[in-house]
Amino acid sequence: MVERIVVVGAALVDGGRLLAARRSAPVELAGRWELPGGKVEAGERADAALVRELREELGVDAEPGERVPGEWPLKAPYVLHVWTARLRPGSAAPEPLEDHDRLRWLTPAEIWDVDWLDQDVPAVRATLTHLGLTAEKARGA
Numbered sequence: 749m750v751e752r753i754v755v756v757g758a759a760l761v762d763g764g765r766l767l768a769a770r771r772s773a774p775v776e777l778a779g780r781w782e783l784p785g786g787k788v789e790a791g792e793r794a795d796a797a798l799v800r801e802l803r804e805e806l807g808v809d810a811e812p813g814e815r816v817p818g819e820w821p822l823k824a825p826y827v828l829h830v831w832t833a834r835l836r837p838g839s840a841a842p843e844p845l846e847d848h849d850r851l852r853w854l855t856p857a858e859i860w861d862v863d864w865l866d867q868d869v870p871a872v873r874a875t876l877t878h879l880g881l882t883a884e885k886a887r888g889a
């Protein structure tokens with residue numbers, strides 16, 4: 749059986765905006781944007797991994813929501829799952845503490861202004877649909 753490791757990415761939403769994070773490492777991913785998150789450890793629940801990764805990487809206290817339907821292949825053996833998340837009341841504001849050098853809260857109209865990792869594009873698209881965040885909606889259409 750081929751080993752398969754789930755990476756959980758957070759669709760962290762606040763006020764109708766989605767948080768995007770620019771990777772600072774490794775060199776082949778640096779400068780590209782992703783959903784913050786990381787690998788689910790053996791025996792760990794995906795939602796617990798999400799909360800742990802957001803605390804480590806961004807210094808926030810996040811509440812997981814639901815999984816966005818779908819699964820996106822990354823470099824083998826990794827696959828990306830996306831979960832929605834919110835900041836809990838009293839959480840610190842996110843900061844790029846590790847793995848990232850820049851964060852942006854994107855409105856629906858700004859989503860494609862950043863250079864997402866190629867493999868994240870279909871996941872981001874599905875996430876926007878799931879959240880009902882579309883550029884058309886942002887324009888009030």
Ligand SMILES: Nc1nc2c([nH]c(=O)n2[C@H]2C[C@H](O)[C@@H](COP(=O)(O)OP(=O)(O)OP(=O)(O)O)O2)c(=O)[nH]1
Pocket residue numbers: 755756757777782783784785786787788801822823826828847865867868
């Ligand atoms: N977190 C995250 N990783 C992604 C995304 N897209 C994508 O290709 N990846 C890749 C980058 C890494 O090769 C892998 C996840 O690694 P990571 O560095 O974020 O995970 P981690 O914190 O658990 O890593 P580690 O340093 O503990 O090994 O998945 C994404 O949207 N979010």
